[in-house]
Amino acid sequence: MSDDADIEASKAPLLDHLIELRGRLLKSLAAFVICFGIAFTQSSRIFGFLVQPLVKAYGDGVVGKLIYTKLYEAFFVEVKVAAFAAFCMAFPIIANQLWAFVAPGLYRREKKAFLPFLLATPVLFTMGAALAYYVVMPVAFRFFLGFQSSSAVTGISQEALPAMGEYLDLVMNMILGFGVAFLLPVLLMLLERAGIVTRLQLKAGRRYAIVGAFAVSAVLTPPDVWSQFALAIPMMLLYEISIIGIWLTERQRERDKVRDEIPA
Known part of the structure; x- marks a missing residue:
């Protein structure tokens, strides 16, 4: 029952x-x-x-x-x-x-x-x-x-x-x-918060991130070099900003942990 x-x-x-x-x-x-x-x-x-x-x-x-x-x-x-x-x-x-x-x-x-x-x-x-x-x-x-072009150049x-x-x-x-693509910092910081990736792993994976940025830009942009670089370069900068943001949040969590351990 x-x-x-x-x-x-x-x-x-x-x-x-x-x-x-x-x-x-x-x-x-x-x-x-x-x-x-x-x-x-x-x-x-x-x-x-x-x-x-x-x-x-x-x-x-x-x-x-x-x-x-x-x-x-x-x-x-x-x-x-x-x-x-x-x-x-x-x-x-x-x-x-x-x-x-x-x-x-x-x-x-x-x-x-x-x-x-x-x-x-x-x-x-x-x-x-x-x-x-x-x-x-x-x-x-x-x-x-x-x-x-006009027909005078190519005949047509x-x-x-x-x-x-x-x-x-x-x-x-x-x-x-x-x-x-500009939501990359949000994604990486959420993954770090969930324990799926760490700051050290992101730092070690920079070379793969660069390749991935150009691969994503090649898919999302027209087939010209300007558009691909215009997306890939900001993505690489956002990747570095994500690492800095994760470092700052780690420091904040450490301060919170120390503050919680101090008896009231």
Whole structure:
């Protein structure tokens, strides 16, 4: 009889957690849907913002052109733009719902340790996205547009006519790729906090980190040297910053441990 009571007692908290999780997910979904509705009404302006690196790459006095070869392509471009913008707009609410679900199960010291990572995530992601949008893309697009030529040179004209969908995919991949890559310090410090890696292991693995940075940049960026170096070099710097951050947190944990051992 006692075993049945224990089973029923364990089911109740689990059911409560599942109900709370469903509520948090519904709130996050509702936030995304509302933001999507708002973003869809402004999708043309948002796409106009995303196309500015290409406009700058063409230069002053040159009017570029984006084409679409499928009748429905322009519509789906606006849908994808709205979804992309809606996720960015709703992310603070989604992150808040995730924190509200996880936080009650953490100790006060764990909350204090985890909260800086939660706050640093949007900041680092924005820094990476800004680097891609304002620095990398204009230079990379200008390089690619440099391969245009008139018929007097090659006997046939070469004109860049990028498609809307392909351009949007390229821009979103670069923004997301740079943004996620800039979360490297958060990932490494969380892995160290979980005991999966140590500062000494990270210091010993520098050469592998360099190779990995260039491998990741080769996958996430267009096939030009500028874009790959523009992502790989910041990733290597962020790797070193992660090692310094882990060293500082180790010192802080040692001070906390000594303070806890001192009798009140």
